[in-house]
Amino acid sequence: MKAKLTAHDVARLAQVSQSAVSRAFTPGASVAPETRERIHSAARQLGYRPNAIARSLITRRSRIIGLVMSYLENQFYPLVIERLSQALQRDGYHVLLFISETTEADSVLTDILQYQVDGIVMASTTLSSALANDCTRAGIPVVLFNRVAQMGAMGRYSTSSVTSQNRAGGRMVGELLLRTGHRRIAWLAGEENASTSLEREAGLCEALAAADKGLYARAVGRYDFGEAQRAVLALFADPATRPDALAVANDHMAIAALETLRAELGLRVPHDVSVVGFDNVPQAAWPSFDLTTVQQDVDQMVDATRALLFEHIGGEVVPRSVAVPCVLIERGTVRTREPKRRQTT
DSSP states (O other): OOOOOHHHHHHHHTTSHHHHHHHHTTOOOOOOOHHHHHHHHHHHTTTTOOHHHHHHHHOOOOEEEEESSOSSOHHHHHHHHHHHHHHHHTTEEEEEEOOOOOSGGGGGHHHHHHHTTEEEEEOOOSHHHHHHHHHHHOOOOOOEESSSBBOOOOBBBBSEEEEEOOOHHHHHEEEEEETTTOOOOEEESSSSSOOOHHHHHHHHHHHHHHHHHHHHHSEEEOOHHHHHHHHHHHHHHGGGGGGEEESSHHHHHHHHHHHHHIIOOOOOOOOOEEEEEEEEOOOGSSSTTOOEEEEOOOOHHHHHHHHHHHHHTTTTTOOOOEEEEEEEEEOOOSSSSOOOOOOOO
């Protein structure tokens, strides 16, 4: 049987110390570029591959970040996974993805902790803040993604979080719909207890209140395609009282709304009703949807998440919340002006 290659073999061929070999294969470790290249060349020549598991036992760092999600139907989250994984890989980390089979994602965290992850990103709206606090108390850095952390009794955040400026985004939607002549503005919420949906609705209502108006109607889609379709059917069941605009808590439900309004109710968007989403997923720009929406800056949110994680991994223990600016993207699902009323004689 061929003897197993070790770092000592690489060190001997490269004429360096064994500790230099270890540093050469440790992301972020200090080693001269020419020395690193000589070590890597020797490793290639010998066919040596470093043992990440053995290194983690020595350094007590797995260089793995656990990412927890409850579902991937929302087109926003596959994009998050891609951007976050690519960014962390450039930092020398890898992502371990866990997806709950149910809407309750807390049950998977026990499994994640067994992998000795260096940190956890929670991107599920169903994860409890109490569980995030338990992980923090266990010494595992946690960052909430696209949801707001709860404020503690001392006026401090219980867990670090990264969100968009959701309330400002909601105001943008309200101001756009008012500016374009809409008067019967309805809201399609996500989960009732989801911070993102609550903040977006609050911003929309602030814009309406500034014009001495309130929500014309409201329904809940629970961030689910089928639930959103059923909610839209209920909102638009009576032709005499239909809303003339529908603001939606995310693009996933907004696309469901567009399908229902056009295919099942035979309404014209935006002539009969305008629709606005939130996220700006890639599908929103497709010509078949051409959805007006509020864009979340995924890259900036990912960068903020990484910065918070590394602060906590490095020993910074004061949780804080980062809110990234968002931008209104105007496309073809909002009419540009109020339709002319038919004159009677």
